[in-house]
Amino acid sequence: MNPDDFTFVARLLKDRVGLLLTRDKSYLVQNRLAGLLRAHGLANTGELVAALRKGDDGLATDVVDAMMSRDTAFFRDWKPFKHLSNVVLPNLRAARAAKRQLRILSMGCSTGQEAYSVAMQVIEEAESFAGWQVEIVGLDVSPAAIAIAERGLYNQFEVQRGLPIRSLLRHFTREGENWRIKDDLKRLVSFRAGNVLADIYPLGRFDVILCRNLLIGFDQQTKLEVLQKLSRSLNDDGMLYVGVDESLTGVSGSFAPVLPNIGVYGAQTTSLAAARAIAVARSG
Numbered sequence: 001m002n003p004d005d006f007t008f009v010a011r012l013l014k015d016r017v018g019l020l021l022t023r024d025k026s027y028l029v030q031n032r033l034a035g036l037l038r039a040h041g042l043a044n045t046g047e048l049v050a051a052l053r054k055g056d057d058g059l060a061t062d063v064v065d066a067m068m069s070r071d072t073a074f075f076r077d078w079k080p081f082k083h084l085s086n087v088v089l090p091n092l093r094a095a096r097a098a099k100r101q102l103r104i105l106s107m108g109c110s111t112g113q114e115a116y117s118v119a120m121q122v123i124e125e126a127e128s129f130a131g132w133q134v135e136i137v138g139l140d141v142s143p144a145a146i147a148i149a150e151r152g153l154y155n156q157f158e159v160q161r162g163l164p165i166r167s168l169l170r171h172f173t174r175e176g177e178n179w180r181i182k183d184d185l186k187r188l189v190s191f192r193a194g195n196v197l198a199d200i201y202p203l204g205r206f207d208v209i210l211c212r213n214l215l216i217g218f219d220q221q222t223k224l225e226v227l228q229k230l231s232r233s234l235n236d237d238g239m240l241y242v243g244v245d246e247s248l249t250g251v252s253g254s255f256a257p258v259l260p261n262i263g264v265y266g267a268q269t270t271s272l273a274a275a276r277a278i279a280v281a282r283s284g
């Protein structure tokens with residue numbers, strides 16, 4: 001790929017989704033775009049970039065989609081989900097007892113497994129949340145990923161990745177070779193296409209935001225900006241989850257570490273951070 005074309009694609013990704021593409025990733029661009037070239041009948045990346053330069057917006061969306069990792073799994077990394085169900089949901093249940101409203105955002109939800117995992121945890125506490133208005137929103141910049149999430153149909157490989165058999169049997173029905181999410185679970189979750197760089201604030205405030213394995217591809221400045229946006233969308237006593245391998249060192253600004261080794265952060269308010277630390281210690 002010639003350097004000018006590489007620079008053009010890199011700028012497209014940075015501007016549209018915040019993804020940082022360094023020159024050593026040239027092979028990756030080549031590999032990930034190979035299928036797209038075939039699908040669009042283009043001979044090489046030079047032809048592709050020429051079409052992009054003419055302003056083909058649909059093609060630009062496809063390029064961004066092809067370049068991003070959508071890797072995900074039900075209950076990915078497990079420990080953050082354990083923390084959510086053992087500590088955060090009980091705390092929020094007590095704190096919101098009067099309002100009876102719970103809002104959770106899965107930012108960069110990919111094909112939906114993360115949002116549905118949270119919904120399974122809420123449904124398993126159905127009695128405690130009886131009469132509550134629970135809303136779980138999944139947002140992703142990839143319309144293709146959102147379409148899969150909305151369908152709620154997963155193959156055997158996908159359900160085998162992280163989903164306990166008990167949860168599979170309780171929350172899915174068999175459909176041929178695949179497994180479909182049951183309606184009671186689906187009703188708790190809504191999905192929409194959206195960009196963390198732009199679209200989260202109008203969604204209102206959330207009690208929990210999961211933004212896991214998304215920031216990893218961003219430069220420090222973009223991470224900082226996104227974290228500021230997320231902090232404005234999180235209630236003061238809410239909780240942020242980032243990926244277990246993502247460090248917020250130097251960019252956490254608006255957030256205080258709660259259990260950073262599993263990616264858990266709270267709002268940067270000393271008293272709240274202290275209260276959370278006590279809650280975490282009590283949970284053992």
Ligand SMILES: C[S@@+](CC[C@H](N)C(=O)[O-])C[C@H]1O[C@@H](n2cnc3c(N)ncnc32)[C@H](O)[C@@H]1O
Pocket residue numbers: 016017018068069070071072073076107108109110111114139140141142145194195196197211212213214243
């Ligand atoms: C590696 S997946 C992680 C999925 C899930 N959060 C998890 O941890 O399993 C990253 C997702 O972030 C999405 N993404 C990347 N940049 C984004 C942006 N600027 N706005 C919204 N979603 C974005 C990608 O489309 C992809 O589906």
